[in-house]
Amino acid sequence: MKNLMKTPKKIFYFVWMCCLALLYSCETEPIPGQNGINEANLGVRANKNVVNVTTTHMDLEMQSSIPSGWTTFQYENNSHNTHFFIIDKLPGDKTVEDSKAEVVPAFQNGMDYIGKGEWDKALAAFGELPDWYGKLIYTGGAGLLSPNRATQATVYLEPGNYVIECYVKNSEGVFHVTNGMISGFTVTSDLSGNKEPKSTMEVKISSGNGIEFDEKTYPGKHLIRAFFEDQTGYSHFLGHDIHLVKLEENADLDELNNWMNWSNPNSFMTPAPEGVVFMGGMQDMPVLDEIPNSNVGYFDAHLKPGTYAFIAEVPDPRSKGMFKVFTVPSAR
Numbered sequence: 001m002k003n004l005m006k007t008p009k010k011i012f013y014f015v016w017m018c019c020l021a022l023l024y025s026c027e028t029e030p031i032p033g034q035n036g037i038n039e040a041n042l043g044v045r046a047n048k049n050v051v052n053v054t055t056t057h058m059d060l061e062m063q064s065s066i067p068s069g070w071t072t073f074q075y076e077n078n079s080h081n082t083h084f085f086i087i088d089k090l091p092g093d094k095t096v097e098d099s100k101a102e103v104v105p106a107f108q109n110g111m112d113y114i115g116k117g118e119w120d121k122a123l124a125a126f127g128e129l130p131d132w133y134g135k136l137i138y139t140g141g142a143g144l145l146s147p148n149r150a151t152q153a154t155v156y157l158e159p160g161n162y163v164i165e166c167y168v169k170n171s172e173g174v175f176h177v178t179n180g181m182i183s184g185f186t187v188t189s190d191l192s193g194n195k196e197p198k199s200t201m202e203v204k205i206s207s208g209n210g211i212e213f214d215e216k217t218y219p220g221k222h223l224i225r226a227f228f229e230d231q232t233g234y235s236h237f238l239g240h241d242i243h244l245v246k247l248e249e250n251a252d253l254d255e256l257n258n259w260m261n262w263s264n265p266n267s268f269m270t271p272a273p274e275g276v277v278f279m280g281g282m283q284d285m286p287v288l289d290e291i292p293n294s295n296v297g298y299f300d301a302h303l304k305p306g307t308y309a310f311i312a313e314v315p316d317p318r319s320k321g322m323f324k325v326f327t328v329p330s331a332r
């Protein structure tokens with residue numbers, strides 16, 4: 001997951017685990033069943049050449065080699081659960097097999113011990129992460145997506161080895177990546193030829209100001225520019241990202257706010273909260289000068305009149321200004 005280990009690794013883990021122990025000394029709400037949305041999001045095609053990513057059950061299927069530059073992923077979630085995919089740029093010659101062997105088990109073991117409240121053992125499990133994990137870079141990816149929906153996510157990719165993964169948990173607390181939601185691919189030095197898309201909306205996110213956007217929205221098909229002003233690490237070991245959700249009348253905003261944190265033993269599990277339709281978004285972007293466009297991604301949305309929110313997967317996003325509810329009117 002995130003490479004936030006500028007401090008010595010063991011000290012970082014110790015401080016992080018102490019934060020987790022404090023956070024989860026209070027129990028959170030259990031997660032009820034999902035709402036069974038079947039309406040497909042038709043979306044806006046940002047580029048002619050798209051990379052298809054498909055989930056049928058607990059998988060992420062895609063081609064093993066793609067060109068570099070602006071890349072539009074068309075993600076179809078044909079399963080019965082909420083998923084996403086984050087794009088990890090691997091250091092050097094590391095591949096998906098290295099991730100499966102060295103990273104995935106360490107996170108699952110750590111999560112298992114967190115679930116049991118065994119903090120010392122969780123600390124030791126995360127200490128088993130390989131040193132190269134600290135050089136892994138998150139480079140965006142498709143936001144949370146409810147069952148039987150599709151979304152597009154466009155990012156700029158440089159040549160190298162990459163992994164896509166989903167770390168939502170099942171009802172037993174097992175990461176989807178542990179159950180097979182991981183796939184590796186190579187980005188070649190050939191250019192995709194795609195141009196940077198033109199957006200119809202912009203949403204900004206920063207550690208200081210949270211999520212910001214022009215709330216004067218209008219219905220229709222949109223291409224949303226996600227602009228990361230900065231990136232930082234939170235107590236859940238990750239940075240901030242942006243997800244778009246449709247809020248039905250029965251949506252419980254407190255429950256959603258608590259759900260958006262993988263490191264909570266009772267949260268970020270499927271089935272997802274009732275009354276919340278996840279419509280995609282943009283995963284963590286690194287904001288690095290040495291990587292072109294590393295702080296800009298695009299995702300599509302078909303907005304209809306109703307109530308929506310932009311929300312980040314961080315601990316207690318509302319307290320950070322990263323849970324913003326807005327209304328789409330019936331006309332401009």
Ligand SMILES: [Cu+2]
Nearest residue numbers: 083166168176
């Ligand atoms: Cu998943």
